[in-house]
Amino acid sequence: MNKLIKDKSIAIVGGGPGGLTLARILQMNGADVTVYERDMNSEARAKGATLDLHEESGLRALREAGLIDEFWANYRPGADKLCITDKHANIVFDDDTDGRDGSNRPEIDRGPLQKILLESLLPGTVVWGSKFVSLSQQNGACKLDFENGHSAFADIVIAADGANSKLRPYITPIRPFYSGITAVEGAVYNSAVVIPKIHELLNGGKIFAMGDTKSLIVSSKGDGSLVFYASFNCDEDWTKAIGIDFADKAQVMEWFKKEYAGWDALWLELFENASTDYVPRPQYCMPFDQNWDALPNLTMLGDAAHLMPPFAGEGVNMAMLDALELGLCLTSDDFDDVQSAIAAYETEMRARAGVTAEQTMEATAALHADGAIEYMMAVIS
Ligand SMILES: Cc1cc2nc3c(=O)[nH]c(=O)nc-3n(C[C@H](O)[C@H](O)[C@H](O)COP(=O)(O)OP(=O)(O)OC[C@H]3O[C@@H](n4cnc5c(N)ncnc54)[C@H](O)[C@@H]3O)c2cc1C
Numbered sequence: 001m002n003k004l005i006k007d008k009s010i011a012i013v014g015g016g017p018g019g020l021t022l023a024r025i026l027q028m029n030g031a032d033v034t035v036y037e038r039d040m041n042s043e044a045r046a047k048g049a050t051l052d053l054h055e056e057s058g059l060r061a062l063r064e065a066g067l068i069d070e071f072w073a074n075y076r077p078g079a080d081k082l083c084i085t086d087k088h089a090n091i092v093f094d095d096d097t098d099g100r101d102g103s104n105r106p107e108i109d110r111g112p113l114q115k116i117l118l119e120s121l122l123p124g125t126v127v128w129g130s131k132f133v134s135l136s137q138q139n140g141a142c143k144l145d146f147e148n149g150h151s152a153f154a155d156i157v158i159a160a161d162g163a164n165s166k167l168r169p170y171i172t173p174i175r176p177f178y179s180g181i182t183a184v185e186g187a188v189y190n191s192a193v194v195i196p197k198i199h200e201l202l203n204g205g206k207i208f209a210m211g212d213t214k215s216l217i218v219s220s221k222g223d224g225s226l227v228f229y230a231s232f233n234c235d236e237d238w239t240k241a242i243g244i245d246f247a248d249k250a251q252v253m254e255w256f257k258k259e260y261a262g263w264d265a266l267w268l269e270l271f272e273n274a275s276t277d278y279v280p281r282p283q284y285c286m287p288f289d290q291n292w293d294a295l296p297n298l299t300m301l302g303d304a305a306h307l308m309p310p311f312a313g314e315g316v317n318m319a320m321l322d323a324l325e326l327g328l329c330l331t332s333d334d335f336d337d338v339q340s341a342i343a344a345y346e347t348e349m350r351a352r353a354g355v356t357a358e359q360t361m362e363a364t365a366a367l368h369a370d371g372a373i374e375y376m377m378a379v380i381s
Pocket residue numbers: 013014015016017018019036037038039048049050051052130131132133160161162163165166185281301302303304310312313314315316317319
């Protein structure tokens with residue numbers, strides 16, 4: 001086994017796509033890895049929208065993790081179909097590609113992706129119900145304390161605990177900035193029966209409806225449901241200032257009618273038939289030029305390291321590529337110690353994330369400005 005991880009225990013906090021990919025890569029190299037996840041089990045949460053994986057990042061990580069066949073057995077052919085409309089639901093663009101042969105951006109739902117990664121790990125690798133609350137250093141090792149009163153020790157700790165990482169402040173005080181955009185997320189179960197017109201337009205893929213500097217993105221899922229995001233320019237405190245109870249469908253519908261006045265009545269069907277509570281999601285982004293000194297036994301990856309809005313579809317891909325690259329650094333013979341391996345990984349990761357975050361912010365602004373449809377058409381052509 002590689003000298004950096006020999007006889008070392010590694011704790012990964014967070015069992016999202018980034019944390020689980022890293023656990024898999026490290027275990028392939030014989031490392032002693034434990035993942036601490038706050039969810040009580042793998043079924044604990046709705047898993048959000050379908051994710052498109054990119055050849056050079058998400059798919060590459062799965063290939064190097066020996067899981068690409070499992071991916072192709074579980075991906076959703078045709079889910080990368082894209083329909084672009086204006087606010088009146090007039091179709092501007094409707095493609096018909098399949099990521100395997102066409103766009104190279106095949107889609108997979110979060111649940112199946114998580115299952116593939118979990119099943120690739122040794123039994124007992126993930127300790128569920130472990131919400132991390134604090135970290136201390138004791139005799140060169142890290143002590144992790146969890147909300148349930150348990151503690152764990154590890155020689156190396158990786159923060160993979162997502163957007164509001166509780167470990168990140170132990171590495172840097174740099175905080176994300178508000179992007180200017182907030183999205184309201186909803187879902188409709190059994191969309192073929194409940195809202196057949198939108199279901200037909202969706203055709204198993206995604207709809208991007210844009211106009212009046214707002215967007216409405218609808219994404220199909222393999223279980224017959226769809227998720228939608230109404231996103232728009234507003235102040236950071238909109239969620240509180242607007243005074244809506246997001247558990248009350250009628251209140252959210254009234255808001256939508258006002259905010260999206262002049263949009264086709266078709267879109268209201270999403271709000272009339274929402275199956276779950278709405279989630280308001282103010283969108284944040286890490287500074288493009290963030291920097292810090294590498295620590296000897298603590299680092300981070302994915303959203304914890306470089307949160308960005310989802311409009312360029314890069315988040316999960318970057319998290320999985322981080323996992324691959326950190327795994328390669330920690331198992332490389334090129335470094336004298338763990339700190340040097342962490343420093344090499346972080347330097348590349350920050351540079352890569354800075355470029356992607358800047359592009360993502362440009363896309364986020366352009367999709368919520370006049371000319372959004374023309375911008376989108378230029379991106380896909
Ligand atoms: C609405 C929305 C839509 C998105 N759409 C896309 C898209 O289309 N394409 C795309 O690429 N990306 C998208 N993203 C972004 C993508 O989901 C993330 O970039 C990606 O999941 C990051 O992976 P991660 O492993 O770093 O973090 P996460 O997936 O957030 O995983 C973090 C894990 O850590 C756990 N955790 C958190 N806190 C603690 C704690 N204190 N203790 C223990 N465990 C903890 C969480 O339960 C979770 O399992 C979207 C995000 C959102 C919010």
